[in-house]
Amino acid sequence: MTAAIIDGAAVARASRARTAGRAAAFRARHGVAPGLATVLVGDDPASEVYVRNKRRAATEAGIADFHRHLDARSAPDDLAGVIADLGADHRVSGILLQLPVPQHLDGPALVDLIPPDKDVDGLTTLSQGLLARGLPGLRPCTPSGVIELLDSADVGLAGAHVVVVGRSELVGKPMAQLLLGRDATVTIAHSRTRNLEAVTREADILVVAAGRPALITARHVKPGAAVIDVGIHRTSHGLAGDVAFDEVSAVAGYLTPVPGGVGPMTIAALLSNTVSAAEIRAAATESTDRRSPHHVL
Amino acid sequence: MTAAIIDGAAVARASRARTAGRAAAFRARHGVAPGLATVLVGDDPASEVYVRNKRRAATEAGIADFHRHLDARSAPDDLAGVIADLGADHRVSGILLQLPVPQHLDGPALVDLIPPDKDVDGLTTLSQGLLARGLPGLRPCTPSGVIELLDSADVGLAGAHVVVVGRSELVGKPMAQLLLGRDATVTIAHSRTRNLEAVTREADILVVAAGRPALITARHVKPGAAVIDVGIHRTSHGLAGDVAFDEVSAVAGYLTPVPGGVGPMTIAALLSNTVSAAEIRAAATESTDRRSPHHVL
Structure with missing residues (x-):
């Protein structure tokens, strides 16, 4: 038997085209594009490449680009402040903290500062709990x-x-x-x-x-x-x-x-999650009085 | 081959004795016993038996008993109010909502009203996320x-x-x-x-x-x-x-x-979790300035 090769690049291209369509529809309806904030700490070359590719793909899909680059020696509070700012910024639909962070920082704890409804990497404790419980949420x-x-x-x-x-x-x-x-x-x-x-x-x-x-x-x-x-x-x-x-x-x-x-699928899923986060927030804003304890998503 | 039978009753007895020792040590040090709040909604006979057994076992282990019994037709807000009261009560180390709740109530959403540091059943979304991430927390x-x-x-x-x-x-x-x-x-x-x-x-x-x-x-x-x-x-x-x-x-x-x-092991684990929750809260109170984003437990 010779295996059928699954062409991830082609599948990702189709997925990104669908996401671009959703992003355009979102902007048409709400007057503002979904936004993705990427946070990079330090200057690991591989991480820089990953973040650049994600930002380029987001832009191509019609997602607004919000990038923050912090010095490798940043204090935990600096990073916490940046994440809090992005969390409060209504133009930002999703926040991605590029991992790994420098050794003096506590990656898992910093990830948990991302508001669950902007957790487009699906890595916060709450997102992982929602996944374990089979409840709606953003998935890794x-x-x-x-x-x-x-x-x-x-x-x-x-x-x-x-x-x-x-x-x-x-x-x-x-x-x-x-x-x-x-x-x-x-x-x-x-x-x-x-x-x-x-x-x-x-x-x-x-x-x-x-x-x-x-x-x-x-x-x-x-x-x-x-x-x-x-x-x-x-x-x-x-x-x-x-x-x-x-x-x-x-x-x-x-x-x-x-x-x-x-x-290529990882980036495609990130873009899809970003538009989903924007859509869910918009829907939640439109129906705040139907909020339940699971209103986070 | 004839299987060796694992005697859960005996293992549970030994576990409960250890927990009773920890509860006594906690009371000696802090002047107050760990406390377990059981919340029962309605009058399903099986649930009544389970809750009675848990309360009796807690009392035998030197854990203070806080029980609330709500009418089967209670509104979600009634139950939310009771859980909030117990969450704020410093004598209550752990809160257990007996499941299943009557059909008109949303069990998973109500469970999530329990503060994570009192989640002695380990069933809240955050507790399940901590488990998935391998971070410290109360386990089911x-x-x-x-x-x-x-x-x-x-x-x-x-x-x-x-x-x-x-x-x-x-x-x-x-x-x-x-x-x-x-x-x-x-x-x-x-x-x-x-x-x-x-x-x-x-x-x-x-x-x-x-x-x-x-x-x-x-x-x-x-x-x-x-x-x-x-x-x-x-x-x-x-x-x-x-x-x-x-x-x-x-x-x-x-x-x-x-x-x-x-x-018998399920009840033993509940009692152990209750004393653990009391110990962790006491330790957290004694060192509030060392709190990290994962201070919840």
């Missing part, structure tokens, strides 16, 4: 993008056995929650899993977010399985993922490439 | 009790493959999070799982919270596995769980009975 971008990729290839989720390799707060754990919400049977494997190969070979769908180059080889994959590679590594042969692409493509039924697979 | 009682049972029998969790059957907000999903935190490989199966038998037979440890009597039979269980039965059903032969006890006891390595297994 990379896992959302993976779901969209699987849907684009018509890979059925309900009843399928999905193995997620990796248990990070950004990908593995929210990925499992989203898949459960789609009625998949979900296994979470990780660095402490015994006999990883036996576990992953049970998967109808294998989502790999382990952060280890070429961890998943042909013998980890059940013939015909759909394999989604969330990893990205700079190697001597260029960018590569957590999956040994060439050999796995001979076994899997579907496979995402690196680059051009999950990566 | 039944899953905590299951972990304590496994620890009591020295069943190793790190690297073990645990299959959780059931994906409820109260048990299955937080159970998976706690197990991941203990380095288990975790599979969540549920009513939509295809070939449940094949999935559960992979388990070194099988936690069953499906709410279906005798769902798990001998052929669902790998010889020697540890089987934890969270179900409880009233049958013509008395109380029974989700596991067909007699036949599974011939296959499993460890097995919890119903009654006398997980049930």
Whole structure:
């Protein structure tokens, strides 16, 4: 079998076009575009590239760009002040704090300063709780993008056995929650899993977010399985993922490439979340008297 | 093989004795006992029994009893008012809203009115988010009790493959999070799982919270596995769980009975959470200037 390659760039392009349409409709209705605030602390080159790409994509989708760049030696209170300002700014629909932040800052605590209704990365404690409870909320971008990729290839989720390799707060754990919400049977494997190969070979769908180059080889994959590679590594042969692409493509039924697979979907999901946040806030403002304790979203 | 029966009543007794010791130490130091507020709406007989048992166990452990019983036709605002009063009452360390509430009330929204630092059931959105992020917080009682049972029998969790059957907000999903935190490989199966038998037979440890009597039979269980039965059903032969006890006891390595297994542990975990909540609040009051955005717990 030779795997069908899922073209993340094409799926992301279509998703961004839909988001641009929603952003235009929002501006037509409310007279102001949805806005995305990106907050970058320090000058890590990779983070600078990521933030630049997100800002460019937002602008292309008709989302207003609000960027703040703070010095690497900024105090926690400086950053808290910036986030508070953006939280109070009604032009800002979503706030993204680029991670990682410099070591002297407490990333998870700073993320929690983002108001939940502007949490377009879906990483605050409240957003993760809403996801765990199956309540409405903004969902983390990379896992959302993976779901969209699987849907684009018509890979059925309900009843399928999905193995997620990796248990990070950004990908593995929210990925499992989203898949459960789609009625998949979900296994979470990780660095402490015994006999990883036996576990992953049970998967109808294998989502790999382990952060280890070429961890998943042909013998980890059940013939015909759909394999989604969330990893990205700079190697001597260029960018590569957590999956040994060439050999796995001979076994899997579907496979995402690196680059051009999950990566573009993460940005697409961020843009979609930003417009969703704008829409939800506008709807909430229009019906404040129907607010419940779950009015946050 | 004949399974070793894990005696939940005995483990719970030991846990409650430890909690009573902590409650006494708390009272000696702070001059006031930890307090548990139970809130019951309506007169469902089963709920009345559960609440009575919790109050009695709390009193026996030296925890002060604050009980509120509301009429079945209470308005949401009545209940919100009671929870707000208890939230402001410094004698109340923990608040438990007995579920389910009558149909005209929104249970999940009402649970979220409980201040996170008094959420001794661990069911608020913020508590579930803290659990998902691996941050300190109060954990749901039944899953905590299951972990304590496994620890009591020295069943190793790190690297073990645990299959959780059931994906409820109260048990299955937080159970998976706690197990991941203990380095288990975790599979969540549920009513939509295809070939449940094949999935559960992979388990070194099988936690069953499906709410279906005798769902798990001998052929669902790998010889020697540890089987934890969270179900409880009233049958013509008395109380029974989700596991067909007699036949599974011939296959499993460890097995919890119903009654006398997980049930007593849930109350023990509630009492432990109540004293923990009191201790954490006292510590936070003593060091208010060290507060971070995660000061809630």
